[in-house]
Amino acid sequence: MAYFLQQLINGVTLGSIYGLIAIGYTMVYGIVGMINFAHGDVFMVGAFIALIAFLALTAIGITAVPLALLLVLIIAMILTAVWGWTVERVAYRPLRESFRLAPLITAIGMSIVLQNFIQIAQGARVKPLQPVVTGGYELFQQGSFSVIVSNIQILIVTTTVLVMGGFWLLINRTALGRSQRACEQDRLMAALSGVDVDRTISLTFVLGAGLAAVAGLLYLLYYGVIDFFIGFVVGIKAFTAAVFGGIGSIPGAMLGGLIIGLIETFWSAYFTIEYKDVAAFSMLAIVLIFFPTGLLGRPEVEKV
Amino acid sequence: MRLADSGKTLGRKLSSALGDSLLAATIAFALFSLVLGLRTVDSATGLALEPRPALLATVVAIVFFGRLALNLFVWQTDYPLTRPFAKLFTLEPFETRDEVTLALAFALGVLGVAAGVLFQETLYGLLGTLMLAFIGIGLLRRAIVRTFPNLPYTQVFVAGGILFALFFPIVSYALESAFNLGLPLRYWFDLSILILTYVMLGWGLNIVVGLAGLLDLGYVAFYAVGAYTFALLATHFGLGFWIGLPIAGAAAALWGIILGFPVLRLRGDYLAIVTLAFGEIVRIILLNWTEVTGGPNGIAGIPKPTFFGLPFSPFAEGTTFSGFFGIHYDGLHALIFLYYVILVLALVTNLVTLRLRRLPVGRAWEAMREDEIACRSLGINTTLTKLSAFATGAMFGGLAGCFFATRQGFVSPESFTFIESAIILAIVVLGGMGSQLGVAIAAIVMVGGFEALRHTAGLQAIFGQEFDPALYRMLLFGLAMVAIMIWRPRGLVSSRAPTISLGDASAISGDLVRQGRG
Amino acid sequence: MSGADAKSWDRDPILTVEHLSMHFGGITAVDDVSFAVGCKDITALIGPNGAGKTTVFNCITGFYKPTEGMLTLDGKDGPPRFLERLTDYEINADARVARTFQNIRLFPGMTVLENLMVAQHNGLSRASGFSFGAIFGLGRFGIAEKEAIDLARYWLGQVGLLPRADEAAGSLAYGDQRRLEIARAMCTRPRLLCLDEPAAGLNAKESDALNTLLQAIRDKEDTAVFLIEHDMSVVMRISDHVIVLDYGKKIADGTPGEVRNDPHVIAAYLGVSDEDAAALEARP
Ligand SMILES: Nc1ncnc2c1ncn2[C@@H]1O[C@H](COP(=O)(O)OP(=O)(O)O)[C@@H](O)[C@H]1O
Numbered sequence A: 001m002a003y004f005l006q007q008l009i010n011g012v013t014l015g016s017i018y019g020l021i022a023i024g025y026t027m028v029y030g031i032v033g034m035i036n037f038a039h040g041d042v043f044m045v046g047a048f049i050a051l052i053a054f055l056a057l058t059a060i061g062i063t064a065v066p067l068a069l070l071l072v073l074i075i076a077m078i079l080t081a082v083w084g085w086t087v088e089r090v091a092y093r094p095l096r097e098s099f100r101l102a103p104l105i106t107a108i109g110m111s112i113v114l115q116n117f118i119q120i121a122q123g124a125r126v127k128p129l130q131p132v133v134t135g136g137y138e139l140f141q142q143g144s145f146s147v148i149v150s151n152i153q154i155l156i157v158t159t160t161v162l163v164m165g166g167f168w169l170l171i172n173r174t175a176l177g178r179s180q181r182a183c184e185q186d187r188l189m190a191a192l193s194g195v196d197v198d199r200t201i202s203l204t205f206v207l208g209a210g211l212a213a214v215a216g217l218l219y220l221l222y223y224g225v226i227d228f229f230i231g232f233v234v235g236i237k238a239f240t241a242a243v244f245g246g247i248g249s250i251p252g253a254m255l256g257g258l259i260i261g262l263i264e265t266f267w268s269a270y271f272t273i274e275y276k277d278v279a280a281f282s283m284l285a286i287v288l289i290f291f292p293t294g295l296l297g298r299p300e301v302e303k304v
Numbered sequence B: 001m002r003l004a005d006s007g008k009t010l011g012r013k014l015s016s017a018l019g020d021s022l023l024a025a026t027i028a029f030a031l032f033s034l035v036l037g038l039r040t041v042d043s044a045t046g047l048a049l050e051p052r053p054a055l056l057a058t059v060v061a062i063v064f065f066g067r068l069a070l071n072l073f074v075w076q077t078d079y080p081l082t083r084p085f086a087k088l089f090t091l092e093p094f095e096t097r098d099e100v101t102l103a104l105a106f107a108l109g110v111l112g113v114a115a116g117v118l119f120q121e122t123l124y125g126l127l128g129t130l131m132l133a134f135i136g137i138g139l140l141r142r143a144i145v146r147t148f149p150n151l152p153y154t155q156v157f158v159a160g161g162i163l164f165a166l167f168f169p170i171v172s173y174a175l176e177s178a179f180n181l182g183l184p185l186r187y188w189f190d191l192s193i194l195i196l197t198y199v200m201l202g203w204g205l206n207i208v209v210g211l212a213g214l215l216d217l218g219y220v221a222f223y224a225v226g227a228y229t230f231a232l233l234a235t236h237f238g239l240g241f242w243i244g245l246p247i248a249g250a251a252a253a254l255w256g257i258i259l260g261f262p263v264l265r266l267r268g269d270y271l272a273i274v275t276l277a278f279g280e281i282v283r284i285i286l287l288n289w290t291e292v293t294g295g296p297n298g299i300a301g302i303p304k305p306t307f308f309g310l311p312f313s314p315f316a317e318g319t320t321f322s323g324f325f326g327i328h329y330d331g332l333h334a335l336i337f338l339y340y341v342i343l344v345l346a347l348v349t350n351l352v353t354l355r356l357r358r359l360p361v362g363r364a365w366e367a368m369r370e371d372e373i374a375c376r377s378l379g380i381n382t383t384l385t386k387l388s389a390f391a392t393g394a395m396f397g398g399l400a401g402c403f404f405a406t407r408q409g410f411v412s413p414e415s416f417t418f419i420e421s422a423i424i425l426a427i428v429v430l431g432g433m434g435s436q437l438g439v440a441i442a443a444i445v446m447v448g449g450f451e452a453l454r455h456t457a458g459l460q461a462i463f464g465q466e467f468d469p470a471l472y473r474m475l476l477f478g479l480a481m482v483a484i485m486i487w488r489p490r491g492l493v494s495s496r497a498p499t500i501s502l503g504d505a506s507a508i509s510g511d512l513v514r515q516g517r518g
Numbered sequence C: 001m002s003g004a005d006a007k008s009w010d011r012d013p014i015l016t017v018e019h020l021s022m023h024f025g026g027i028t029a030v031d032d033v034s035f036a037v038g039c040k041d042i043t044a045l046i047g048p049n050g051a052g053k054t055t056v057f058n059c060i061t062g063f064y065k066p067t068e069g070m071l072t073l074d075g076k077d078g079p080p081r082f083l084e085r086l087t088d089y090e091i092n093a094d095a096r097v098a099r100t101f102q103n104i105r106l107f108p109g110m111t112v113l114e115n116l117m118v119a120q121h122n123g124l125s126r127a128s129g130f131s132f133g134a135i136f137g138l139g140r141f142g143i144a145e146k147e148a149i150d151l152a153r154y155w156l157g158q159v160g161l162l163p164r165a166d167e168a169a170g171s172l173a174y175g176d177q178r179r180l181e182i183a184r185a186m187c188t189r190p191r192l193l194c195l196d197e198p199a200a201g202l203n204a205k206e207s208d209a210l211n212t213l214l215q216a217i218r219d220k221e222d223t224a225v226f227l228i229e230h231d232m233s234v235v236m237r238i239s240d241h242v243i244v245l246d247y248g249k250k251i252a253d254g255t256p257g258e259v260r261n262d263p264h265v266i267a268a269y270l271g272v273s274d275e276d277a278a279a280l281e282a283r284p
């Protein structure tokens, strides 16, 4: 029971990170109908920006952890958002009305570019960071096993909840959210009724990248080590999460992230850690067989 | 009056160009300030930062001036400087200013080459050569097309390509043995084998993606199944390549069906992610099922194919290739033989595909890509049709994998990562979905170009001695993928050849051909 | 209704629809509709926009699974087929019901002839040893393909598209595309042909040609024609049997003459013509 609870805590933490990234996939899919393959790598760039910003702040003497983290968060969100914007502008916008597979290939190309750019600019070695947020609370003890929720886990889950809450308000209460939904349903009609489609799509990428930057920072703090390749693995998992929840659906992305995080954690805890990804992917395949458009995705009736 | 007017527009143009370039430079600064301007280095106390202001400034300056030049000379002008170069590859007549521009460019090229030869400036020499080659090829092409406007260029090109592929190893080997030219034959053969492997993989995936319109992001899984099937059969049961080949193909096809059955109900991107997941699952299993697959160490000691039972080995009279034919042993024989094996495999893939396109199942694949609902209204069982495409594509992937195993003599999970699937898919899409010729060209361009980057001393001259081109080639590869796709969203060869006709049918414009939703 | 005064479609139906209902979430698109389609008739299904006509077609041809109801295809060539139990492709392959779509669905990147060859897939596939046999020269694919081309030629001649056989279907003019879709459906050798608004968007001349074509199909091909149509004059001229839907319910069923004077129909159609007029005026 104690062990189970501990895994639940770990799984929710991991799921939060996946959820934040999955939103970026799902939003872009909802609005332009493409798999933004480079999104995982935008997350990776966000983690690097966070790392470098943190080191730079330390170097200039800002060592108070809460202040430093807040600044890092802001810097990382802004700069990563610029990356997200640039990727869309360079690789996707020229192909907006083009054939379905063309933007998929440019997205894969951009993913390769980002990975190798960071590898060249920052080196291929893993980048460790000493623990920044330490300590935690022991919830209770059962035999020799104590259930611990660490401060970093609390930080991750609260940040995620806050950020997602803010994001939820943003897309449900503002003109941007309305424009987004309009573009999702019918881009041409949206444009005719005065929605600036290019701007809305750009903002979607900017938002997604901002959330990915938050995930990047949290990942960095949680694992204390990043490298140029994390974008691929985490990205695929987050994309799986988005599909799991029903791609295009934002609550679905959050739910999917949580589920993938839990599957992975529990599988590692009770079975074998090597096959945790196999478990997550197989689960995805099984779910899709019964819910062909994911858990919360709109069922797709073919209009004949 | 006119002068003042044009002065005003010039001023406005300049200021808008400057503004745009400044914006671009600002964005570049934001992008690169941290990740390029500061480098994380290991130090005694953990990570430290090493500022690189000069590098950052250079990159931002390049963005600024590059954008400014583009603004002034290409985008915001009535006469873009790129126009004469584009015209080179058409039949439009040149205006005087086109000729002047081209002459100037030519002169610059000559200067560059001269600088390269006289002052050992490799960079200028390289750029000059490129410029001259570009103009030269353009002019030559113009001249040929002008003189013989009605030649069937595609057929000539294809026939030439096939003849070249058939005779190049033998001819170059004969030349080398006769005159001792010191040609890097081993490297050439290795590279052409690699390219042909990708051509074959591209053709195999083309069945699934290009013809049937199903997005498969895990094609490498079938490649892996083929490779490991043969590796295991060979190392455990001592099966040779020629027996292993069909078994590997069948195993991959079987896996195609096993995977396909549950997932083919899925549409579009759901199918894509499941195929991707399948590819990863296969890789993870290969990596971790150590007792069977050898885990990360893979399987070594996979035998080479024999020539009708004759092995290529230096030992034993009579029972080896060289002994049997009474020629002296040369390690290149085996390589040349491998070249022909993969050439035949690739050509078989191509011929079977071309044949299938003209058979009911091939037409059903393409019809399904065009409109799946219409297909079903005509009584076509689309599930079976999808399965057949999946299995056929998988089978060729498995055959290629079997060849890969025998060529390397060694397989490990590292060779079967997602990036392989991505490259093969890129070859199919960049080539022009469904076009066999386009896929072959794309494979040559992508794999050949990628390989060429490894060996270019010229790049070192540009970026200094410590520059390692191998490091940058993946970056350039990704950039090339983006650039080609934006340049030609439908791929290099976008038209579709009809499979049957009453009279003489001409190729169908790519704009009418759909790309499928599945 | 029995004996001599039974209608031809009740006496000799090819398709019997009983208590067909189709719900989409809260919407009831088709509400307890029953009718029969005669095997030697041109039957017209009419009704205002959104009445549920296309939905009825989709239920018959298996693209939607009806919420309730029985759809029986009379089996002259074997046992009766219960369409609600077959999936979409079986309805064409096994029950031999072919259809066209309201929004034309051709294979635009394939030639006209290729479109018609795809329609003959099942026969050709069997003849070619499921294609994979033919790679090795098995089967009698050559002969079968010649016959298929002949059938395609015949139908191209019927719809006047023979000169365009080698052009891409997507490059044809709208009216040609509509006729090609009919030819393609006929190439599956159907016993029942369902046409969803075949005359939509055609000019008067094309529309006349279409009428002739449909009558020829009924008279010469042993194929019953079931069509959705908006133009009442066309309906009155060529159909033997008219079924009227409004808001998902059947409001009339009979010969053109009977239906024309039915007060329900007049009411429904007066409503529609107002809407149509409004829609026409609203157009730029
Ligand atoms: N796939 C579907 N999902 C939801 N509603 C549908 C679907 N297909 C049809 N409908 C609804 O059913 C009703 C009848 O539509 P339809 O059969 O197309 O009408 P008609 O062809 O007579 O113009 C309409 O209200 C339409 O919105």
Ligand SMILES: [Mg+2]
Pocket (backbone or CB within 6 Å): C053, C054, C055, C102
């Ligand atoms: Mg309709």
